[in-house]
Amino acid sequence: MAGNIASLSHDDLWPRAGDWPSSESINGDLDLALIGIPTARTSLSPTHADATPAAVREALRRYSPFAHDPEADLDVLTLADAGDIRDPDGNEEAATQRVADIASRSRLVVALGGDxxxxxxxxxGTWGxxxxxxxxxxxxxxxxxxxxxxxxSPVRRLIEAGLDGRRVVQVGIQDFANSRFYAERARDVGIxxxxRxxxxxRPIDEVMAQALEVAxxxxxxxxxxxxxxxxxxxVAPACPASTPGGIAAHELRHAARVVAQHPLVRSLDITEIDATMDAADGxxxxxxxxxxxxxxAGLALR
Incomplete structure (x- = not known):
């Protein structure tokens, strides 16, 4: 991670995000629970994506919890950190159960990959x-x-586990990054x-509204x-498979806020970053x- 987090300035009037309390230290229900799922061992590209949850937690301190929309007030939320799941590649069943446990007391689970x-x-773990x-x-x-x-393989595996392909929406699929076979497989299962x-x-809000309606x-x-x-x-050099011509950073950020506003969205993951391969500025x-x-912020807007 670029820079020295320990050297960040201190200002009592400019609180920093992150450093949320442990989920185990809070009695009762949570609004948002952060959990690390540091998968990396089955990646198709060599990766140290398991280093990323810690790097994201550290990077949160670069930002404040303030948003200009007065309704997007993070201070009204009960935020907690459930830590990292141990060896999610080796024991996926236990990882799923750990997510289920935290989801049972949280309105929204945000999982940090890993690949x-x-x-x-x-x-x-969230669907149960x-x-x-x-x-x-x-x-x-x-x-x-x-x-x-x-x-x-995660989308295929979820469909084989019982997810109806007709309620899967895939946004941002790129030319020259896929194959005809998998495009036809997506069509055949109703995705x-x-x-891209x-x-x-199309307007991003229109796209995400369609995705939420179908899902x-x-x-x-x-x-x-x-x-x-x-x-x-x-904007994503630490993603092994990112390509020139992908979506913009502000579009991904906006999508994250929009989907989190929807009452049926119970969980969200952020994946495919190898923090050890990031640009010098992180x-x-x-x-x-x-x-x-x-x-x-999206959760606060519900």
Missing amino acids: NAATVPAAL SDLPAAGLITLDAHYDLRDGRSNG TVIT DEFGR GSAGGPIHVDLDVDVCDRS RTVRLAALCVLEAA
Whole structure:
């Protein structure tokens, strides 16, 4: 992470975000719970994505909890940090149960990956027995419908677990980053695909409204996967598969706030960042931290 967090200035009138209390130290329900799911071992690209949850927590301190919309007041929320799940690659079942435990007392769970394999325990843990009515929205350059178990397979694995493909919406799918086979697989299982080109031609609020309507059509809980490699490589150099021409940082931030406002969105993950490969200014990790704050602001706006 660029810079020395310990050297940040102190101002009693400019509080810093992050450093939220442990979820175990708070009695009762939570508004937002942060949890790390440091998956990395099954990645298709060499990665140290398991270093990212700690880096995002550190980056949160670069920002304040203040938003100019008076309704987006983070101070009214009970925010907590549930720590990192130990060895989520080796024991996915335990990781799923840990998410379920924290989701049972939280209005919104924000999971920090790790690679995209983190999406499976994050979603299944939140959905629980509501899986038959659940919905999934991904902001991702890729379909993630590959065979096997990797960061390229979470959407396929969730569908095989019982998720109805007709309630899956994939936003930001890019040309030259996928194959005809997986595009046809997405079509065959009923996934709604909004490509990067279509996303660029339409207002973002319109796109996200469509995604939320489709994913929530059965009234079940929605999980949102923010795979940061959907962004342009200039703002996401720490994502191994980000490409020139992806969406802008402000678009990802706006999407995070919009989806978190929706009452059916119960969980959100931020994945595919290798903090050890970031630019010198830490721009990718900083974007992830801002997405955490945008999600909290969206929750406050519900």
